[in-house]
Amino acid sequence: MLFTDSIAALSSxxxxxxxxxxxxxxxxxxxxxxxxxxxxxxxxxxxxxxxTAPDGRKIDQALTxxxxxxxxxxxxxxxxxxxxGGRAVVATLLAEIGKLPGFRQAEAGEFxxxxxxxxxxxLLEAEALADLINSETEAQRQFAVMNSAGAQSxxxxxxxxxxxxxxxxxxxxxDFADESDVxxxxxxxxxxxxxxxxxxxxxxxxxxxKAEMIRDGFDVVILGAPNAGKSSLLNAxxxxxxxxxxxxxxxxRDLVEAALNINGLKVRVTDTAGLREPxxxxxxxxxxxxxxxxxxxxxxxxxxxxxxxxxxxxxxxASAIMIGTKLDRVKGAEVEQRYALTISTVDGEGIDELISLxxxxxxxxxxxxxxxxxxxxRHVELLDSARGYLEAALSAPDALLELKAExxxxxxxxxxxxxxxxxxEDLLDVIFSQFCIGx
Numbered sequence: 555m556l557f558t559d560s561i562a563a564l565s566s567x568x569x570x571x572x573x574x575x576x577x578x579x580x581x582x583x584x585x586x587x588x589x590x591x592x593x594x595x596x597x598x599x600x601x602x603x604x605x606t607a608p609d610g611r612k613i614d615q616a617l618t619x620x621x622x623x624x625x626x627x628x629x630x631x632x633x634x635x636x637x638x639g640g641r642a643v644v645a646t647l648l649a650e651i652g653k654l655p656g657f658r659q660a661e662a663g664e665f666x667x668x669x670x671x672x673x674x675x676x677l678l679e680a681e682a683l684a685d686l687i688n689s690e691t692e693a694q695r696q697f698a699v700m701n702s703a704g705a706q707s708x709x710x711x712x713x714x715x716x717x718x719x720x721x722x723x724x725x726x727x728x729d730f731a732d733e734s735d736v737x738x739x740x741x742x743x744x745x746x747x748x749x750x751x752x753x754x755x756x757x758x759x760x761x762x763x764k765a766e767m768i769r770d771g772f773d774v775v776i777l778g779a780p781n782a783g784k785s786s787l788l789n790a791x792x793x794x795x796x797x798x799x800x801x802x803x804x805x806x807r808d809l810v811e812a813a814l815n816i817n818g819l820k821v822r823v824t825d826t827a828g829l830r831e832p833x834x835x836x837x838x839x840x841x842x843x844x845x846x847x848x849x850x851x852x853x854x855x856x857x858x859x860x861x862x863x864x865x866x867x868x869x870x871x872a873s874a875i876m877i878g879t880k881l882d883r884v885k886g887a888e889v890e891q892r893y894a895l896t897i898s899t900v901d902g903e904g905i906d907e908l909i910s911l912x913x914x915x916x917x918x919x920x921x922x923x924x925x926x927x928x929x930x931x932r933h934v935e936l937l938d939s940a941r942g943y944l945e946a947a948l949s950a951p952d953a954l955l956e957l958k959a960e961x962x963x964x965x966x967x968x969x970x971x972x973x974x975x976x977x978x979e980d981l982l983d984v985i986f987s988q989f990c991i992g993x
Contacts, residue, residue, distance in 0.1 A: 557581070557630065557668065561660035562651045564644055571639030576647055579665055582656040583620070583631035589654060590635070590647075591618040605635060607650045614643050628665055629672025662990060670974065677974035678706045681930060685769065687990070692818030693920070697768050697929070705926050706933075709758075710972045716751060717966040720744045724959045748944055748962075755941045758927070762934050764920050765927040767852065771813060771820035772916035775848045778857035779864040780828030783879035786899040787857065788812060788825040791909065809843055816913035819920065824851075829866055848874075853915050855908075860884045860896065877908070933972055940968035 560580025566573065578586055588594050589608060595601035595618050605613040617636035626632040637643050651657050663684075670680050682701030689695040723744050767773075776784045789795055792812040810825040824847060827840030848854050848869060856868035860878040868874045878893035882900045895911065897904030928934050947961035 558656070560586070560657045561664055561668075562586075562648060562657055563660035563665070564648065565634075565665075566639070569639055569641045569644060574637050574639035574644050576635040576637065576644065576651070577660075577665065578633045578635075578651060578657070579626075579628045579630055579660075579668060580656065581631065582654065583633045586651060586654050586657065587618060587620055587633050590650065595620045597622050600636075605637065605647065607646075608653070613647050613650065614638055624672070624674075627674065628668040629674045630668065676707050678710070678972060679704060682706070685929065690813075691815050691820045693768050694820065696818075697765070697927075700926070701929060706929070707973050709926050710969050711975075713751060713755070714966055714969045714975070716747060717962055717969065720748060721959055721962040721966065724955055724962065727955065745948060748948060752941055752944050752948075755937050755944075759934055759937055759941075761925060761927040762931075764925070765929050767916070767920050768820070768927075769929065771822035772912075772919065773850070773852045774821055774823045774855060774912060775844075775851035775853070776823065776825050776855045776857060777844060777848050777868070777874075778828065778879075779859070779866050780830055782828065782857040782859050782864070783899055784825050784828065784857055785810070787855070787877075787879070787897070788823055790899040790902065790905050791823055809840075809847060814909075814912075816909060816916065819913065819916045821912060821916055852919060853912065858893075860893075875911075936968045936971055940965040943968065 557580055560578060560582040562576060562578045564574060565577040566575040584594055590605050590613070591601065592603060592606065593601070597620055600617045600619055602617050603615070605616050605618070607613060614637045616638070617634075619634045619636070621627070621632040621634075623630040623632070635647060637647060648659070652659065666675075666680050666683060669675050670677065675683070679702050682698050686695065686698035686702055689698050776787055778784050788810065791814060812823055814821040814823060826844030826847060829841055829844065852873060854869055854874040855877050856866075856874050857877050857879050858864060858866070859880055861880050861883040868876050875894040876892055878896040879899070881896045881898035881903055883898075895904055895908055897908055899905070928937060943961045943965035947958045947965070950957045950961065
């Protein structure tokens with residue numbers, strides 16, 4: 555696809571920095587490089603020299619690179635200026651590029667959008683690239699790298715090819731039913747594979763919760779009575795003052811969330827209002843939020859002060875574990891066996907064991923990091939729709955082969971939309987607006 559305008563943007567991190575990279579792409583890149591760098595660099599070779607404005611003012615001494623299309627990130631001519639990372643330097647360079655004919659500032663995700671439209675990547679790889687840029691943990695990075703390398707695309711392409719083949723066989727049976735070279739067992743083979751594909755898609759959809767945990771984090775909620783040590787535990791886990799800690803009951807009235815990186819997995823830990831009756835109006839709202847948050851958690855840490863135990867009972871589901879707190883105050887005394895772990899946020903005893911326990915729970919739930927999983931809700935929705943059409947094709951009467959074939963086509967189209975193989979123009983603005991400027 556040919557674009558008539560050229561774009562420019564800062565593609566590196568926040569300023570000031572040691573080095574800043576300004577990226578340009580489009581039909582006027584060669585002119586911009588010749589004008590500002592004084593000459594067109596050899597392709598994919600760094601050229602060091604002065605950058606000057608058209609009026610002769612020196613901008614900086616920098617590296618310049620040229621990537622001729624189609625062998626470039628966007629598929630069109632691209633260039634990069636590696637300048638010193640001062641705000642004034644970058645602002646001046648972008649301003650001078652913007653004055654050149656045909657240039658404008660890039661919109662969010664526009665470089666990646668051009669790469670997609672020029673066939674350099676599909677939608678799944680573009681989304682994985684966004685995940686890679688935003689990755690905070692090793693698990694997120696591995697998941698994004700696997701998908702950006704085409705693991706998802708290969709799986710969905712294989713499914714789509716099977717559906718296209720199935721549809722071709724059914725249409726052949728319709729058109730050449732009287733011909734001797736069309737085997738009578740075609741339908742049986744096709745529908746057996748469709749049943750198998752429904753099972754594969756359903757199993758794949760079930761993996762979305764694991765993908766959510768990798769991307770958004772394993773959700774841990776701290777629950778318990780007032781002054782059970784919930785806020786102190788949150789601070790001990792994140793090793794900073796994330797929550798206010800006082801001797802006054804009911805200090806925490808809203809949800810306080812912080813993130814941990816445990817063995818490469820993101821873990822979100824939420825402190826909640828202390829559970830008690832009666833409570834004031836504001837505190838009662840916080841208690842209700844705490845209960846609702848605990849219901850949706852992957853793991854609940856139910857805390858109890860071992861010095862002054864309360865009568866509260868932890869949730870009965872398997873996601874809740876009982877933690878005895880303030881171990882430093884009961885040392886030497888007999889500790890009840892009902893606690894899965896006993897801790898002290900004063901001297902740190904038991905905290906490392908608790909972190910290991912949380913990490914083990916998270917790893918057990920998320921499973922193998924190398925699994926190919928649907929990484930977006932739109933993937934799940936399209937796959938679920940495809941599964942529905944496949945089930946409709948199976949349930950249609952055998953005499954209505956046209957209806958069966960049409961349901962196979964609709965299922966194939968839904969899977970094609972995952973990678974952009976079928977028209978998805980209405981999705982592009984949403985997908986690429988999630989990228990930063992310069993990417």
